[in-house]
Amino acid sequence: MKTASSFSVRPLVAALIAAACSLGAQAAAPNEPIQPIAPAKVTHPAMVELGKKLFFDPRLSRSGFISCNSCHNLGMGGSDNLKTSIGHNWQKGPINSPTVLNSSMNLAQFWDGRAKDLREQARGPIANPGEMAFTHELAVDMLASIPAYRAEFAKVFHQQPLTIGQVTDAIAAFEETLVTPHARFDRWLQGDSKALNADELAGYQLFKESGCVACHNGPAVGGNSFQKMGIVEPYKASVDAPGRSAVTGNDADRFNFKVPTLRNVELTYPYFHDGAADTLGQAVDTMGRLQLGRQFSEDENARIVAFLKTLTGEQPRIVLPVLPPSSDATPRPKPFDQ
Ligand code: HEC
Ligand code: HEC
Numbered sequence: 001m002k003t004a005s006s007f008s009v010r011p012l013v014a015a016l017i018a019a020a021c022s023l024g025a026q027a028a029a030p031n032e033p034i035q036p037i038a039p040a041k042v043t044h045p046a047m048v049e050l051g052k053k054l055f056f057d058p059r060l061s062r063s064g065f066i067s068c069n070s071c072h073n074l075g076m077g078g079s080d081n082l083k084t085s086i087g088h089n090w091q092k093g094p095i096n097s098p099t100v101l102n103s104s105m106n107l108a109q110f111w112d113g114r115a116k117d118l119r120e121q122a123r124g125p126i127a128n129p130g131e132m133a134f135t136h137e138l139a140v141d142m143l144a145s146i147p148a149y150r151a152e153f154a155k156v157f158h159q160q161p162l163t164i165g166q167v168t169d170a171i172a173a174f175e176e177t178l179v180t181p182h183a184r185f186d187r188w189l190q191g192d193s194k195a196l197n198a199d200e201l202a203g204y205q206l207f208k209e210s211g212c213v214a215c216h217n218g219p220a221v222g223g224n225s226f227q228k229m230g231i232v233e234p235y236k237a238s239v240d241a242p243g244r245s246a247v248t249g250n251d252a253d254r255f256n257f258k259v260p261t262l263r264n265v266e267l268t269y270p271y272f273h274d275g276a277a278d279t280l281g282q283a284v285d286t287m288g289r290l291q292l293g294r295q296f297s298e299d300e301n302a303r304i305v306a307f308l309k310t311l312t313g314e315q316p317r318i319v320l321p322v323l324p325p326s327s328d329a330t331p332r333p334k335p336f337d338q
Helices: 010-024 045-056 118-127 136-144 147-157 164-175 184-189 198-209 280-292 298-309
Strands: 226-228 256-258
Touching: 045 147, 045 164, 118 136, 118 164, 136 147, 136 164, 147 164, 184 198, 198 298, 280 298
Parallel strands: none
Antiparallel strands: 226 256
């Protein structure tokens, strides 16, 4: 693979920082490249409630055991804290599971951005043989066989029959509420100068000055561009994922990934698309060297990590939904089928 070390990244980084800073100019904290997260505005509570049920319902999987929450556990920052996820039949997943928290802010969904939004994304896992291993037809049949679901869909959508589009609309509506406002860092952005201590503030200065903000900026501190992993030094990934080029077919996009959000990053270990970095310290060290050609001292690394932990926001308060029982006509789960 061609390495990028033959050209200087500094002008690129400087230009990206300038762009990031001008983006921030219209927002609440005018001179900062990161903006506070706004609390979710719920416009359709009944749809959100239905989406929550679907998010937690393992009957959307062939095994009857795997739900969205299995791999995007809302008690664990919306991730599974595994290097790569476990799918149907204990299959080893090909890539690390990103958080669903604040995912509505992403410019596109998945590491390579192959789904344009949450609606399109939600079509993927149900029918993915390596994840929930179901089909959209079976999912719709299953839901339609349950009278309470049928009634709830009819009430929310004023339309029958029940469709997979309604399923993904409801799941997306629920996911749009999974935002994490009121992080300590946001309180600081909004003028509470005591919200951060000296180390955290020094970490933020380093984060800005060394160029992390070129890629990690905006309210989600990422999620708004595709960038190459391994700009100064190549990255040796432990999984085989081509990145953005799989979508564009353009070889120049090889190893470009959606820049992950750093909101709640304290909760979403392990890090990178292959989950190879177990700790935040390791992830920061790798980013410094591979993206910026900078080796942070132990103290600098610790300060950046301290800053990153201030990005943990208020987690969605989820009341576990009570799911309607299957009827006699509901197809039975097949947990041990190939
Ligand atoms: C078996 C584990 C597993 C299950 C079950 C699962 N996901 Fe995922 N999810 C993943 C993995 C792995 C990725 C990343 C895949 C990729 O980028 O190629 C992902 C990506 C996503 C993303 C994109 C986030 C981002 O930042 O790009 C969203 C949103 C999401 N899943 C929501 C859901 C929903 C909704 C369900 C249920 C319908 C679900 N997932 C079921 C493992 C899972
Ligand atoms: C040129 C763009 C770019 C720069 C500069 C950059 N990053 Fe990243 N960052 C990325 C990309 C792309 C990924 C995902 C890479 C992957 O998973 O293969 C990432 C991933 C991360 C992750 C892991 C997040 C997760 O959920 O897996 C952390 C933490 C991180 N960056 C912190 C930093 C810090 C700290 C700096 C500054 C020292 C920095 N980044 C500089 C583009 C960048």
